[in-house]
Amino acid sequence: MAKSGSGAGPKTRSDGAAIEPERLRFPARLDAKAKIEHLAKKTIAMARREVDPYVDIPSRTLSNVTFSKRRKIIEMGDATQRRTLFNLNQARKYMQTLLVARGCSQLLDEQKTTSIRDLYYMSKHTLADGRENTFEGQEESDPIIEDLEVTLGALREELHLFAAKRGSAVGPLTLVDAGDVIDLSRMGSGGWSVPGIVEPGTIRFVGHGARFILLVEKEAVWARLNEDKFWRRHNCILVTGQGQPSRGVRRLLYRMVDELKLPLYVFVDNDPWGYYIHSVVKQGSIGLAFESKRMAVPRARFIGLSSFDPGNYDLSEDVSIRLNDQDRSRAREILNYEWFKAKPWQKEIRNMLRSGVKWELEALSSKGISFVTEEFLPRKIADRDWI
């Protein structure tokens, strides 16, 4: 390659000032594979033009996150950080970014999916001329995957990567999963195991007879509702995330709400972590704000446990749990989030703090094995008692 006057560094104009290269963008109309090809072509073009190869990575910092009052989700702003090859502090990460992109490209080419851990192993090797590894551990590759997601504007699932699978679903819904027709009303006690990737390429909805979706934090309570066939009597799709829902469960909820036009109710422990689970489903999270627009469900309702439920449903104080310092400080923190500023939420959280106790979903069992199925939820729904 012919060298320009200033050597291998960035091109300079005749007046000596560096030419600020254009911002590298990835049009939304392109699919994930086309975006990676775009990145590859641009990179080659930069090298040919003797510009430092770079990528512009949207900042995943708190300062670049806003709560959109209109869309009611947590969104990422426009700020980006440039990562270039010819910078000693950035060269390693730049290489890693392209290695991860190459891994995803390979997955897309072979029409295969894999875990983020597998991708780490696929991309790890020792560099030929030294003892340096491309990645020292998965803690190096995981953030690079997030970088690539935000840079390309593609969910990791679209890049054919998945995180750990968790969660189950049952109810009057038929779907196609990897070519198999699955009737979620005939899944016995175990239910359908929600896969890590639920993109339209894998999962398609065929038909349903549901009136709403109920997300239950605790798997044991989901199992109780399933055994009692709550979903049959109330025509709902019953989903559990087994704690904080996985990305697969969140994306599935989003798609069900969006495509099947169903309301979603979230049923969690009455503690700051329960509120938070609901809020991530509803608005998205600060750390993964770039996912909100394809995962958050702004119209999700909080159906309980509310800090007012124990009084309304005559739960014994015996089955409450004292708030600890961590609970209290987390509750106060949440009180200040913009998306918890609505009056009902302020009332809800302040009431919990005032009471000094929290309640788990399982505490409902103290009123009878099937109290949750036969009395609690039916009355909450009939009374439209949600936030």
Place this chain on the structure above:
Amino acid sequence: MAKSGSGAGPKTRSDGAAIEPERLRFPARLDAKAKIEHLAKKTIAMARREVDPYVDIPSRTLSNVTFSKRRKIIEMGDATQRRTLFNLNQARKYMQTLLVARGCSQLLDEQKTTSIRDLYYMSKHTLADGRENTFEGQEESDPIIEDLEVTLGALREELHLFAAKRGSAVGPLTLVDAGDVIDLSRMGSGGWSVPGIVEPGTIRFVGHGARFILLVEKEAVWARLNEDKFWRRHNCILVTGQGQPSRGVRRLLYRMVDELKLPLYVFVDNDPWGYYIHSVVKQGSIGLAFESKRMAVPRARFIGLSSFDPGNYDLSEDVSIRLNDQDRSRAREILNYEWFKAKPWQKEIRNMLRSGVKWELEALSSKGISFVTEEFLPRKIADRDWI
């Protein structure tokens, strides 16, 4: 009630020596419900006879555990400890034992199942004449559940209790789960979610076309094998426990091996924890020795990763992980277990220690996305390369 000469304490013979009450036994022919009724009747009879009410609880201590060379499982011995009501140190636990038994009796009567956490809430209340709670936390009720299991000789699942659900299965197997016929060869990418309770009352096998069962430690590798339809080409039932298999997965494996007469291969990371997962599936564990006879699969085979596999399959050292102190001490501990005394195991473990490294299943991805499906496992099976 008329009092005997010596008051409310245990009856004494005319020579003053206490009459040693007979050991309380629960005949194996009885079902769980009949055993609880037997306990209740015996307790009432003791009270009527003015004998201190008691239960005899088999000791769950290391000294009461043996490895049966004939049956090749870890078994519990005959030693028991007596728990009596009229003993200040035991009265609380005695009460708790009967409360848990009552909770299980209620579940059995109503033909419902629940989680061990729910049972805690069902059984928790404040005693009428004081501020003492029947249970202070689940850490008090869980051991009582284990006490009751060993005392009655009934798995908790037979008492209608379950622990957290985990694990998925796919393959040429049709079963009935809570009345629904489920074809595990048509479960898409997610698979059938293995329920917490897989007793014959809930799960029945209908038919299968499988030649073997493959248990995969890592869910990501299970997903890879499922996406590649490994189970179809090799006619196997593919199960993942997502780490250490849950009781539901272990019991399912036991039942499939026992009822379907299929061999079981266990595919785990090459590290001391992988060996241990295999050994729990095969022989049972020390802590839960009383479950072995209904959960352990003595003929389970270890198909990898072996510490010899990286050499045989040309894996790059780049994707190995250095053993840490904990790994080394755990490996040395395992070397001394009676059930790891067989030569191939001593060779396997010593080779790992000598190499100084461990390997995760995902490391196979470094040889290609589908290397595990297309080359590694087929060759291991063809070569009968297992322990």
